[in-house]
Amino acid sequence: MGVTDDDRVFKALADPTRRLLLDRLFVRDGRTLTELESELEMTRFGVMKHLKLLEAANLVVTRRSGREKLHYLNPVPIRQIHDRWIDKYTEHRVSALLDLKDELENA
Amino acid sequence: MGVTDDDRVFKALADPTRRLLLDRLFVRDGRTLTELESELEMTRFGVMKHLKLLEAANLVVTRRSGREKLHYLNPVPIRQIHDRWIDKYTEHRVSALLDLKDELENA
DNA sequence: AATATACGTGACCAAATGGTCACATGTCAA
DNA sequence: TTGACATGTGACCATTTGGTCACGTATATT
Numbered sequence: 001m002g003v004t005d006d007d008r009v010f011k012a013l014a015d016p017t018r019r020l021l022l023d024r025l026f027v028r029d030g031r032t033l034t035e036l037e038s039e040l041e042m043t044r045f046g047v048m049k050h051l052k053l054l055e056a057a058n059l060v061v062t063r064r065s066g067r068e069k070l071h072y073l074n075p076v077p078i079r080q081i082h083d084r085w086i087d088k089y090t091e092h093r094v095s096a097l098l099d100l101k102d103e104l105e106n107a
Numbered sequence: 108m109g110v111t112d113d114d115r116v117f118k119a120l121a122d123p124t125r126r127l128l129l130d131r132l133f134v135r136d137g138r139t140l141t142e143l144e145s146e147l148e149m150t151r152f153g154v155m156k157h158l159k160l161l162e163a164a165n166l167v168v169t170r171r172s173g174r175e176k177l178h179y180l181n182p183v184p185i186r187q188i189h190d191r192w193i194d195k196y197t198e199h200r201v202s203a204l205l206d207l208k209d210e211l212e213n214a
Numbered sequence: 215a216a217t218a219t220a221c222g223t224g225a226c227c228a229a230a231t232g233g234t235c236a237c238a239t240g241t242c243a244a
Numbered sequence: 245t246t247g248a249c250a251t252g253t254g255a256c257c258a259t260t261t262g263g264t265c266a267c268g269t270a271t272a273t274t
Contacts (some may be wrong), residue, residue: 007123015120015232026192034250036164050254064232066132067241067250075193079201081120082189084184085133094186121264141220153263155222174220174271219272224265231260239252244245 005058009077012057017042018050022059025073032068112165116184119164123158125150129166132180139175 005055012018021036037047054060057078081082086094117165119125129144158178161170166184170177193201 004123006126008116010120010122010126013117015117016111019117022192032250043234045235049232069251070205073192075197075201076205078192079198079205081205082185085129085180085185090182091186094182098183098186098190106108127237150264152265156262176221217273220270222260222269229262234256237253239274240250
């Protein structure tokens with residue numbers, strides 16, 4: 001059977017290395033494969049496979065510049081996950097709760 | 108090596124059957140294993156394994172009532188995924204974009 | 215007490231996944 | 245144009261994962 005869009009997104013997020021890549025791009029995006037590779041304990045091929053899956057899931061979008069390929073974080077699929085299981089009413093309660101938790105931990 | 112909390116969450120979300128279970132609980136929770144099983148094309152054992160993983164990830168919380176075990180959706184880990192990669196500023200832009208998309212599709 | 219109901223465990227196996235390597239193409243610089 | 249750099253492909257293999265089954269425990273019902 002065909003693979004759905006959301007299947008690609010959740011599968012992409014299931015791996016810790018790929019989440020770390022998103023974390024790195026969240027701090028600053030527009031990075032190349034080589035730059036990202038240098039921060040990970042893995043060969044270039046492993047990192048490339050991971051980036052390919054993130055791109056296929058549309059969690060990362062890319063732009064070519066000469067021989068380099070620049071990677072950017074795309075927040076849209078993440079927000080769609082949120083909206084799937086949190087309605088407007090619940091969102092208000094939960095985000096207030098987590099804000100409070102954050103306040104207490106940094107006090 | 109130790110399995111982290113977020114690892115459990117993302118792994119739990121990676122399977123389409125488990126996402127379907129969350130969808131069912133989003134519509135109405137407090138369901139038993141037997142009720143959930145009756146809606147899926149799978150044996151009770153498969154569904155039980157999936158629910159166990161969802162519970163270990165804290166995406167589902169349970170309450171016992173006699174010989175039944177009732178399952179409830181917990182939105183907190185979902186919101187935490189959101190907050191990991193979407194800051195307040197981006198949230199505003201992205202949710203506005205998705206609201207517009209929704210408007211256009213239902214027009 | 216006897217029977218049915220609801221949930222639970224461990225073993226087992228096919229399929230999917232994560233990571234590496236040999237090899238290859240395209241781009242920049244001297 | 246020669247060599248270095250950046251990215252890309254397909255094969256390969258160890259590990260993890262999804263699903264089923266034989267068997268077992270606890271609670272309800274008659």
